[in-house]
Amino acid sequence: MTAKVLDGKATKDAIYAELKPRVAALAGRGISPGLGTVLVGDDPGSHSYVRMKHADSAKVGVNSIRRDLPGDISQDKLEAVIDELNADPACHGYIVQLPLPKHLDTGRVLERIAPEKDADGLAPVSLGRLVLNQPGPLPCTPYGIIRLLRRYEIPIDGANVTVVGRGITVGRSLGLLLTRRTENATVTLCHTGTRDLAAEVRRADIVVAAAGVPGIITADMVKSGAAVLDVGVSHVEGKLTGDVAPGVDEVAGWLSPNPGGVGPMTRAMLVTNVVEAAERVVASR
Numbered sequence: 001m002t003a004k005v006l007d008g009k010a011t012k013d014a015i016y017a018e019l020k021p022r023v024a025a026l027a028g029r030g031i032s033p034g035l036g037t038v039l040v041g042d043d044p045g046s047h048s049y050v051r052m053k054h055a056d057s058a059k060v061g062v063n064s065i066r067r068d069l070p071g072d073i074s075q076d077k078l079e080a081v082i083d084e085l086n087a088d089p090a091c092h093g094y095i096v097q098l099p100l101p102k103h104l105d106t107g108r109v110l111e112r113i114a115p116e117k118d119a120d121g122l123a124p125v126s127l128g129r130l131v132l133n134q135p136g137p138l139p140c141t142p143y144g145i146i147r148l149l150r151r152y153e154i155p156i157d158g159a160n161v162t163v164v165g166r167g168i169t170v171g172r173s174l175g176l177l178l179t180r181r182t183e184n185a186t187v188t189l190c191h192t193g194t195r196d197l198a199a200e201v202r203r204a205d206i207v208v209a210a211a212g213v214p215g216i217i218t219a220d221m222v223k224s225g226a227a228v229l230d231v232g233v234s235h236v237e238g239k240l241t242g243d244v245a246p247g248v249d250e251v252a253g254w255l256s257p258n259p260g261g262v263g264p265m266t267r268a269m270l271v272t273n274v275v276e277a278a279e280r281v282v283a284s285r
Contacts, residue, residue: 003248003255004152006229008144008264011151015268016060019275023061026278033278034063035119035271036085036094040078040104041071046097053095056267062274065091071101078104079112086114092281093119093137093274116280119273122168130176137273142174144265145208145229146183154206154227154254157184162201164217164243165210166191170231174208197221209243218245225253231262 023033035057037050054064065088067081085091094117100106115125121137129136149156161178165171166189178185190200201207201221209217210231222228232243242258249255256262 002250003228003252006148006152006227006254006256006261008148008256008261011148012056012264012268014151015147015272016056019060019271022275022279026275026282027061029282031092031278031282032063032090033061033092033274034065034088034090035274036065036067036088036091036117038067038069038078038081038085038094038096040069040073040097040100050097053267053270057271057274060271060275062271063090065094073104075104075108078109082109082112086112086117091117092278093117095120095270116277119270119277121273122173127168127173127176130173133180137277138177138269139169139173140269140273141170141231141262141266142177143269143272144262145170145174145231146177147269148229148256148262148265149206149227152254156206159185159205160188160203161185161206161208162188162190162204163208163210164190164197164201165208165212165232167210170208170210174210211243213243214241215245216243217248219247219251222248222251224251226251227254228252229256229262230258232258 026033037053039046039050057064085094096109110123113123118126118137121139126136163171163174171189175187175189177183178187188200190197194200198221201217202223205226207217207226207228208231212232212234214234214236228244228248230242230244234241240259
């Protein structure tokens with residue numbers, strides 16, 4: 001068996017095709033959606049991620065609002081930039097690119113983001129709304145994973161899903177999404193305290209690898225025909241490496257490439273969150 005590809009790039013393009021007329025409709029109401037980014041420091045990886053986010057937003061007509069700040073910026077000055085974006089009517093949603101330099105309090109920064117402008121869906125209020133099943137922006141990577149599975153008609157309702165990694169960005173928030181009544185999956189969340197990772201993975205219909213440990217998911221751990229999504233990001237000898245080892249594609253029924261799988265979907269959901277935020281502004285008038 002050779003796994004079929006869960007193509008995040010193609011799915012992203014389809015989502016953007018759906019967003020373009022919505023952006024045009026907003027323009028007809030006098031609203032031009034704006035995506036803001038706050039980038040602190042000169043990390044090449046972070047700059048690359050931000051460039052891709054703005055390039056993608058431009059494809060559907062979403063404006064870019066960039067705040068590139070020095071790595072030694074003070075907490076007070078950074079929070080002043082957050083306040084500025086909160087008050088800017090041209091900015092409908094924005095993200096703070098993480099990680100921030102160690103001298104900055106990330107928690108304080110995220111708590112300061114206006115909930116209605118939380119494009120990442122990871123600020124405390126947004127996560128609280130997700131727990132309570134209330135409307136709000138959804139975490140981009142988990143939301144993208146679900147959209148990718150639905151695009152390829154992979155059954156989620158009743159599926160056993162094993163998520164490897166308990167970070168807020170993917171693992172924990174994905175579990176919240178997958179256990180909503182609209183998804184109805186049974187989720188096992190694995191982490192460093194999991195006693196038998198292979199056994200937990202082997203029973204899964206869907207495996208989401210988000211540990212950031214190169215090759216942690218091997219072929220002998222995967223059930224024949226399972227869908228495997230590789231979300232891990234590591235660098236080995238200067239090369240981007242995921243969590244899924246070579247050979248898994250010979251066992252799995254579906255496999256997301258890395259890069260080219262979940263990454264494009266994360267950006268697509270970011271743009272989606274901004275467009276939806278702009279639509280809420282129009283609806284509230």
